[in-house]
Amino acid sequence: MATKKKTAQQDDASQDAxxxxxxxxxxxxxxxxxxDDFARWYQDVVYKAEMADESPVRGCMIIKPYGYALWEAxxxxxxxRIKATGHENLYFPLFIPMSFLQKEAEHVEGFAPELAVxxxxxxxxxxxxxxxxxxxxTIIGHTYAKWVQSYRDLPLLYNQWANVVRWEKRTRPxxxxxxxxxxxxxxxxxxxxxxxxxxRMILSDVYTDFVEKELAIPVIQGRKSPTEKFAGALRSYSMxxxxxxxxxxxxxxxxxxxxxxARAFDIQFLDADGTRKLAWTTSWGTSTRLIGAAIMVHGDxxxxxxxxxxxxxxxxxxxxxxxxxxxxxxxxxVAAVERDLRAAGLRVKSDWRDQxxxxxxxxxxxxxxxxxxxxxxxxxxxxxxxxVRRDNRTKEFVPRADLAARAQTLLAEIQQGMYDAxxxxxxxxxxxxxxxxxxxxxxxxRP
RNA sequence: CGGGGUGUAGCGCAGCCUGGUAGCGCACCAGUAUGGGGUACUGGUGGUCGGAGGUUCAAAUCCUCUCACCCCGACCA
Numbered sequence: 001m002a003t004k005k006k007t008a009q010q011d012d013a014s015q016d017a018x019x020x021x022x023x024x025x026x027x028x029x030x031x032x033x034x035x036d037d038f039a040r041w042y043q044d045v046v047y048k049a050e051m052a053d054e055s056p057v058r059g060c061m062i063i064k065p066y067g068y069a070l071w072e073a074x075x076x077x078x079x080x081r082i083k084a085t086g087h088e089n090l091y092f093p094l095f096i097p098m099s100f101l102q103k104e105a106e107h108v109e110g111f112a113p114e115l116a117v118x119x120x121x122x123x124x125x126x127x128x129x130x131x132x133x134x135x136x137x138t139i140i141g142h143t144y145a146k147w148v149q150s151y152r153d154l155p156l157l158y159n160q161w162a163n164v165v166r167w168e169k170r171t172r173p174x175x176x177x178x179x180x181x182x183x184x185x186x187x188x189x190x191x192x193x194x195x196x197x198x199x200r201m202i203l204s205d206v207y208t209d210f211v212e213k214e215l216a217i218p219v220i221q222g223r224k225s226p227t228e229k230f231a232g233a234l235r236s237y238s239m240x241x242x243x244x245x246x247x248x249x250x251x252x253x254x255x256x257x258x259x260x261x262a263r264a265f266d267i268q269f270l271d272a273d274g275t276r277k278l279a280w281t282t283s284w285g286t287s288t289r290l291i292g293a294a295i296m297v298h299g300d301x302x303x304x305x306x307x308x309x310x311x312x313x314x315x316x317x318x319x320x321x322x323x324x325x326x327x328x329x330x331x332x333x334v335a336a337v338e339r340d341l342r343a344a345g346l347r348v349k350s351d352w353r354d355q356x357x358x359x360x361x362x363x364x365x366x367x368x369x370x371x372x373x374x375x376x377x378x379x380x381x382x383x384x385x386x387x388v389r390r391d392n393r394t395k396e397f398v399p400r401a402d403l404a405a406r407a408q409t410l411l412a413e414i415q416q417g418m419y420d421a422x423x424x425x426x427x428x429x430x431x432x433x434x435x436x437x438x439x440x441x442x443x444x445x446r447p
Numbered sequence: 448c449g450g451g452g453u454g455u456a457g458c459g460c461a462g463c464c465u466g467g468u469a470g471c472g473c474a475c476c477a478g479u480a481u482g483g484g485g486u487a488c489u490g491g492u493g494g495u496c497g498g499a500g501g502u503u504c505a506a507a508u509c510c511u512c513u514c515a516c517c518c519c520g521a522c523c524a
Contacts, residue, residue: 030473030485058516067473113523169523176524229522250524320483365484376483386483393484 031366038245042435043173045295046050049304049367052173059171059178066367067174067291069312071181074290075161075308077214078183083205087157087185092139094163095130097134100138104264107137110231112176114167116178132165137232137257140186141265148188148279151271155198156188174292182287188267188279192258195280197233199256202284203237207252215290216307216418217241217297218426219251230283234258242426243296251293254284297422304368305390308411315341315407316369317350318360320376333380337373337403344404346411365390371407372415391417 020357030048032040046052051067079089097116102108116132119125144156145284167177185202189195203221211217219239219355227238233255240248259278261267267279308314319334321327334350341348351360357374364372374386379397387398387406391414398406 110524166524231524318483322482356482356484356486358482358486360485361483362485374483378483 003222022229025064031303033231034244034299039172040297041294041299042292045299045303045366046173051291051295051304052366057178059168061173061177063181063288066312070291070294070306070310071288073312074210074215075183077210078206078286079161082159082183082185085201087159087187089160091156091160091162092133092136092143094133095135096136096139097144097170098129098131100142101131103138103141104261106260107232107264111135111166116165116167131348133162134164134166134245135159135283135285136162136164136184136186137261137281138265140259141281142184143265144188144279144281145265145267148267148269150302151190151269154188154269154279155188155194156186157198158187158408159183160186161285172292173293174288176289180284180288184283184285187282188262189281190271190277190279192280195258195282196256199235199237199254199282199284202282203239203252203254207254207284207286208239211239211241211251211290211293212419214307214309215294215297216309216422217251217293218414218423224253226319230255232257232260233258233283234260241293241297242422242429243293244299245296247427249289249293249296251290252284252286255282257281257283261293273433298367298418303364303366305418308415310370311370312347313349313369314346314411315348315373316360316364316372317348317358317373317375318364319350319352320357321373322377326377329377329380330375333385334375337375337385340400340404341407344408346404371401371410381395391416 031044034041046067047054049066050064051070053062055061055062081246098117100114101111111134115134118132121130147153147156161181161183163179163181164184168176168178171177172262187195187198189198208219208221210282211219219241221237221239224230224236224238230253235256236253236260237255237446238250238253241251259280259281261281262279267281268276269279271277294307294310295304296309306312317334317338319327319330321330338348338350351364353360355363361372369392370388370390372388374388379385382397383400385400385403386395386412387397387403389410396406
């Protein structure tokens with residue numbers, strides 16, 4: 001039945017191709033139509049490209065190697081910027097005493113409904129229940145109170161990479177899961193102005209800079225409305241990006257917590273003028289949701305499209321051969337090319353699976369690898385390779401000696417092209433972007 | 448929490464109305480030919496039909512209970 005359907009579709013596609021003079025038809029029946037059912041398209045792509053797998057625990061997900069490799073690239077890019085702006089990494093425990101969460105009224109009200117709570121340890125009822133952290137302001141506030149004594153101790157500029165748990169009612173892989181990975185920065189400052197500067201600096205110099213340059217996602221920075229702000233914050237800022245379905249997604253938040261948590265946890269310091277003062281704190285976070293954002297912004301009918309700068313694999317080499325002698329010949333050429341590209345700093349892989357080339361082409365397009373190199377007997381004899389772009393399928397024959405340089409040029413072009421396309425898409429959709437206009441208006445008070 | 452729906456092989460499904468001991472596609476394994484855009488043919492592996500109880504000579508199928516998941520709504524990051 002499915003075979004019939006496949007054949008029928010292929011025939012249709014062939015006719016279309018013949019009629020319009022386009023290139024080869026594609027098989028996309030296993031991915032839902034992006035324009036018709038975006039939510040299903042998203043799920044299909046996530047699972048078929050092996051970014052993630054379903055979890056036996058409701059609302060959670062298993063991040064597969066390909067998805068995790070992207071997360072590692074995000075971590076690297078984000079971590080570099082966090083450190084470049086003067087922060088250090090540390091780590092706080094997963095468990096938080098329930099009483100901590102109750103110390104900040106607005107905070108507990110906001111997070112209580114979605115807490116996972118541990119009441120038994122080692123077979124015995126605990127004297128105090130422990131919350132699995134939904135976010136770490138409270139346990140960190142408690143600790144910072146001990147670390148801060150003098151104005152000379154300030155500022156504290158720390159960040160942690162961790163997992164958090166929020167018992168969400170409706171979940172979607174990467175976008176909203178009961179457990180997710182993130183970084184959360186927590187800083188303490190001497191003055192309100194300094195805390196505000198930090199809050200906004202993180203949003204622009206760390207978050208926006210990374211997401212726009214590395215993930216090729218244009219964002220709009222703005223301030224969250226009072227109802228949308230972080231539970232317990234004075235002011236919350238966020239960067240919002242437009243997804244492929246025309247909807248906005250919060251891609252990162254930065255909160256000026258004012259003195260709310262300092263008050264709740266007694267973070268005080270003796271200032272230069274000899275008086276005790278409450279400190280000013282901030283917190284900010286980005287999560288594995290960024291993976292979902294990248295998928296939704298850049299993906300197309302064929303599947304994922306990885307921004308070259310973070311792509312786990314930037315160039316995939318598909319060897320082509322018929323007979324064993326050819327295979328050996330091609331293998332040598334592939335190994336040599338792989339060496340060249342690696343030496344040039346490119347992330348490259350070759351695919352020697354026993355599948356037809358066509359199968360591999362589609363498979364790697366589904367996974368979104370930006371560049372493909374085809375190397376067959378004909379290429380070996382001419383000391384060249386066929387270089388193909390994932391985005392527009394442009395093919396070119398490139399002499400072996402020029403491959404690395406040409407690939408680098410194309411990757412840069414593709415990266416820029418992805419950003420430009422996403423920006424153009426957003427601008428063309430202003431009619432659905434009331435939220436963006438609102439955000440843009442709020443941007444007036446940006447530094 | 449209210450309304451609707453679905454549980455049969457790793458995935459997607461048929462079979463149920465009208466009981467007779469489980470089937471199709473994909474995937475997987477083997478072989479042959481193939482290989483520059485999802486390759487074809489042949490053979491094969493794999494399921495106590497969500498769970499419990501009942502009716503019956505006989506239950507995936509009928510009855511009762513139960514569990515889980517999905518969609519819509521409500522609630523909420």
